Amino acid sequence: MKRLFATSLFALASVAAFNPALAAEHGDHGMMHSQGTGQTLADATVKKVDQAAGKITLSHGPLPNGMPAMTMSFRLKDPSWANKVKEGQKVRFASAQIDGAMTVTRLEPAN
The missing domain is CATH 2.40.50.320 (Copper binding periplasmic protein CusF)
Structure with missing residues (x-):
């Protein structure tokens, strides 16, 4: 269960890091x-x-x-x-x- 959570968290962080639209929602847009x-x-x-x-x-x-x-x-x-x-x-x-x-x-x- 912990591994699934860690993997899901990593995947979400990766998507946010490489998706400008998601990053913009969090204020990271210059x-x-x-x-x-x-x-x-x-x-x-x-x-x-x-x-x-x-x-x-x-x-x-x-x-x-x-x-x-x-x-x-x-x-x-x-x-x-x-x-x-x-x-x-x-x-x-x-x-x-x-x-x-x-x-x-x-x-x-x-x-």
């Missing part, structure tokens, strides 16, 4: 990690801010969930963040699927 939060931040440029709807359109690189680089609209977890960014600004963000919508869960200016 993007910067925010300090102390455990969230992986992606770089983006703000294309549009819709304060009334609490949404932001970002042109972003690949995301940890496997989404390729593209420009898309996100819901903001905190609608007040729309007041803190402007079109053309470089930002770093984390996102998650919340209630069926891609949502920015962390947003900060890029350095």
Whole structure:
């Protein structure tokens, strides 16, 4: 039984090590990690801010969930963040699927 468990564990670790999609799920994808939060931040440029709807359109690189680089609209977890960014600004963000919508869960200016 121990041998079966060890073999299964080794096989799973090997697949994760050589499969970028699985590695991305665990944050190993070349993007910067925010300090102390455990969230992986992606770089983006703000294309549009819709304060009334609490949404932001970002042109972003690949995301940890496997989404390729593209420009898309996100819901903001905190609608007040729309007041803190402007079109053309470089930002770093984390996102998650919340209630069926891609949502920015962390947003900060890029350095």
